[in-house]
Amino acid sequence: MAKPRFQRRKEDRPAEITAAAMSAFAEKGFAATKVEDVARRAGVSKGLLYLYFKTKEDLFKAVIRNFVSPKVDALIENIETTDMTAGEFLAGPFLKFAQSIPKSPARILVRLLVSEGPRHPDLVAWYWENVVSRGLEALRTLLVKGVRSGEFRPSALDNFPHLLVAPVVFSMLWKQLFEDQATLDTDRMIAQHIEFVLDSIRTTSS
Amino acid sequence: MAKPRFQRRKEDRPAEITAAAMSAFAEKGFAATKVEDVARRAGVSKGLLYLYFKTKEDLFKAVIRNFVSPKVDALIENIETTDMTAGEFLAGPFLKFAQSIPKSPARILVRLLVSEGPRHPDLVAWYWENVVSRGLEALRTLLVKGVRSGEFRPSALDNFPHLLVAPVVFSMLWKQLFEDQATLDTDRMIAQHIEFVLDSIRTTSS
DNA sequence: ATAGTTACTGACTCATTGGTCATTAATCAA
DNA sequence: TTGATTAATGACCAATGAGTCAGTAACTAT
Known part of the structure; x- marks a missing residue:
């Protein structure tokens, strides 16, 4: 046997x-x-x-699809169902989320996407539709909600939710490239950034 | 003949x-x-x-070295010799510089560095020493100068000059990945970001 | 048991490409 | 003009690695 x-x-x-x-x-x-x-x-x-x-490329696409979708879905779900104010949400759950990404294994996917993206247009298109545009749209909605309720003043940020996310992307890359040369406290950096932004768009300082 | x-x-x-x-x-x-x-x-x-x-790899390193150094050198030179206040410099020459990068051919280098970096530790080390750390240090100095003169309040930004640069990196990547799906007005986005930051750290609102 | 199905193996093929080197030709000094 | 030097060529080699397929063995139904 x-x-x-x-x-x-x-x-x-x-x-x-x-x-x-x-x-x-x-x-x-x-x-x-x-x-x-x-x-x-x-x-x-x-x-x-x-x-x-079918091919190595096929495998590559499967990898990206599998590991990314769940994350964004969860975030969007949260945004849509929360009963917090926009400011509370950004300073709370969103901040936590943003801080967690650069430390999760998913951080590697940016690198993959950045390096291989240009050679896989259909993958990029998929990524755009299923991840980026949906994520940005959810954030924009959140910002608009804040403006409507009088919590935020209208600002260019309404058109650039990207800004909320830029330091996160930056952190992901940093961790992969320069971790050895200089550790970066990405948690504090991201927190600080959100703080700056909220500072600038809040109508009342609490 | x-x-x-x-x-x-x-x-x-x-x-x-x-x-x-x-x-x-x-x-x-x-x-x-x-x-x-x-x-x-x-x-x-x-x-x-x-x-x-000597090798393909050798060629790769030469490429990165050649195209990056001049840019940073110029920026640092400017920072060190300017007689503007920190705020003026950030809203002026630095902003211009930050806006120009994602549109210059150099934008491609991020992609190269991100994708190949992890497999070329010595290249990353060189890049860190000659570009990143020098650039960040210059920015930090600028911020400290602003604080000393009373123009800025002390803030966490003094430890995270990275934040000034994050949206620039983000823009470089965006332009290469999603240009086709959705154009992004990186000039305005970067300007907006700098504005947010200055808003938050300036002692007087002009 | 046993025959049938199919998940799984791994040796093989063949196109690709990094790197070499014997040869050639442009340039220069006498 | 001619010989010496060396920048430049391109045919070639050796290695690599994506993708195939004939065969094998784990499972299943009877």
């Missing part, structure tokens, strides 16, 4: 493989990662990988 | 080759760019390229 050389686990393979790919891409980037290495990490043969993903 | 098949121009070759490499890398990224393609763009044979650059 020797233990079998492998098991058949059709259901779990795709998830296991994308997870393996995620960590491999994270370390090496897309081009420098060998498909066989991904397979090895997933404890699977190269052939099997090609049974679930 | 047939025209010669090539000319010997030892002096100019390296610059021409790095320029060609710059544009090639910009389009395809590092790994996906073929050395031979770089050579072709430079109007040169592959062999010659290897006469001036």
Whole structure:
């Protein structure tokens, strides 16, 4: 009764493989990662990988899709269902969210997207539709809500919710590039930034 | 007197080759760019390229070094020699500088650095020493000067000059990824950001 | 048991490309 | 003009790695 050389686990393979790919891409980037290495990490043969993903590129897209969507969905859900004021939400749950991203494994995805994006227009388009535009729209709604209630004064920020997010992106990149040379307290930096913004757009100083 | 098949121009070759490499890398990224393609763009044979650059990686480093240094040097020079107040400088020359970067060809370098950085630690170290730390230090000095003169109140920004630069980095990435899906008025966005920050740290509102 | 199905393996192919080097030709000094 | 020097060429080699496929073994239904 020797233990079998492998098991058949059709259901779990795709998830296991994308997870393996995620960590491999994270370390090496897309081009420098060998498909066989991904397979090895997933404890699977190269052939099997090609049974679930048509090409290496296909695998890459699956990775991005899988790990990003849940995060944004959660944020948007929160924004839409909260009963906090806009200011409270930004200084509370949103801040927490913004601070958590650069420390989560997801931080790697920016790097992947930045480096490979231009060569995968359809992936970028998907990302735009499902992540970026939805996220920005939710933020804008939140800001408008604040303006309507008189909590915020109207400002250019209404057109540039991007600004709320810029330091987060910056932090993600920093952590991957310069962590060794100089640690950056991204939590405090992001908090400070939100504070600056709220300072400027709040109608009353509490 | 047939025209010669090539000319010997030892002096100019390296610059021409790095320029060609710059544009090639910009389009395809590092790994996906073929050395031979770089050579072709430079109007040169592959062999010659290897006469001036030991490896492809070597070429890559040269590219980054060549195109970045001048920019930062200029900014630092300006900061050190200006007789403006800190606020004037930030709202004037610095803003102009920040706005110009995402529109210049140099914007591509972030992408290169982000994607390849982790695999070239020595390049990142060089970049940190010669560009990032020097730039940030100059900005910090500027902020401290503002505080000393009473123009700014002391704030966490003194420890996070990064914040002044985050939206610039963000803009560079945006322009490369989402230009097609949604144009972003980076000039206005960056201006707005600087305004927010100055709003928050200025002691007097003018 | 046993035959049938299919998840899974891994050796192989073949196009690609980083890097070399023997050769060629532009330039220069005498 | 001619010989020496070296910038420049491009055919070539060796390695690499994406993708294939003939075969194998885990599972399943009978």
